[in-house]
Amino acid sequence: MLERIHLLVVREVDRQGSLTAAAEILHVTQSALSHTVKKMEQQLGTAIWDREGRGLRLTQAGQYLLSLANRLLPQFEHAEQRMKQYAAGERGTLRIGMECHPCYQWLLKIVSPYLSRWPDVDVDVKQHFQFGGIGGLFGYDIDVLVTPDPLKRPGLRFDPVFDYEQVLVVAEGHRLANAKYIKPEDLTDETLITYPVDTDRLDIYNQFLGPANVAPRRHKKIETTDIMLQMVASDRGVAALPRWLAEEYADHLPVVSVKLGKDGIAKQIFLGTREADEPVDYLTSFVELARAGNGKPARIRR
Structure with a gap:
């Protein structure tokens, strides 16, 4: 046996x-x-x-x-x-997995009121999983997965949290700063700065450049949003980011957002959880708080 x-x-x-x-x-x-x-x-x-x-x-x-x-x-x-x-009268730790690099700023706006509401619950954020985000949920490495690309699996549920628009961020003096929208071929002479994510998981590639069979002159990966946008502001490259995040940085950096394609690129952020955890009140409270719009970014502009 x-x-x-x-x-x-x-x-x-x-x-x-x-x-x-x-x-x-x-x-x-x-x-x-x-x-x-x-x-x-x-x-x-x-x-x-x-x-x-x-x-x-x-x-x-x-x-x-x-x-x-x-x-x-x-x-x-x-x-x-x-x-x-439970035996000690404690709640435990809410472990959040991130498959969305630019969502950290949004997450901070959710975590603050959440910790106030649940003072006996700790929060831990993980970015790397042995078997990916979905595997992290199934393997109980994390309790919540923040992702723009949900994969439907039996035993999991994905709740949409907010809509956003993916845009190209350029320096104020860049040649594309005043464009009505960006065409794929506009990026052939550009240095494209992204987070260190596989190319096939980047929307700028799989929804914009790839279908047009276009590639940027150079692809540079940077871990942090602050450094990425400092590079953009210095006109050392362009970046594809959510509009809400780009506009937050535009308040103190000389950068502007331009629509990707005539119709733009519309995306959603989802929170993935295990169906078996539905009775866990402090977990469902986090999802409800996120869906209620606390710290919610602006919706896609049309």
């Missing part, structure tokens, strides 16, 4: 690279762990590891167990932590 300890052993041996190191993490002796491994393989009726000298290599069955361990163990650990918090 497959037991939780089997999954723990497979995961830790894979993480640590040896029985000796895994035994230390699991607080058992190496001989005890070796006995557990032998008994586990006897119970399951198949080899989990191939022995290669003093090393171990997972068999096909072992690879399957490792995949199962990476999915199920975080859920057990999350549930145990939640039970301890």
Whole structure:
């Protein structure tokens, strides 16, 4: 019979690279762990590891167990932590995953009133997930996913939070600053500055440049919005950002926003959650607060 300890052993041996190191993490002796491994393989009726000298290599069955361990163990650990918090009269931590770089400014406007409303709940923000944002939800690494690109999956729900328009941001003196709208070919001689995201996940590429088979002269990636827009203001490149964010920076930087294409690029931000977490009041409260429009950016301009 497959037991939780089997999954723990497979995961830790894979993480640590040896029985000796895994035994230390699991607080058992190496001989005890070796006995557990032998008994586990006897119970399951198949080899989990191939022995290669003093090393171990997972068999096909072992690879399957490792995949199962990476999915199920975080859920057990999350549930145990939640039970301890309930027992201590605590609420816990709301873990927010971000797949939207420019949404940090918006998130800050939501978090402030949320923390006031829920003083016994902490907030943690994560940007990197082992299996992506959707995997982060399924693996219980995060509780809420902020994303412009929802992927419908059984067991998950995505609530639209706000609409926005993706625009091109240029310096006030740039040759495109007074254009009515931008055409893809206008960017062939430009340095395009973006967040460090895969090109196929950038709207400026997959909804604007790609369909026209056009590429910018240079593509430069910058992590922070402040530095990105300082570069734009210095006329060292152009950037595609939400209009609401660009206009906030236009209050103190010499930058302007120009529509991408004649009809513009309309987008939405969604909050993804697990359907099973619907009874968790402090989680649903966050979604309700976000949908109510606290700190809500302006809607797309037509």
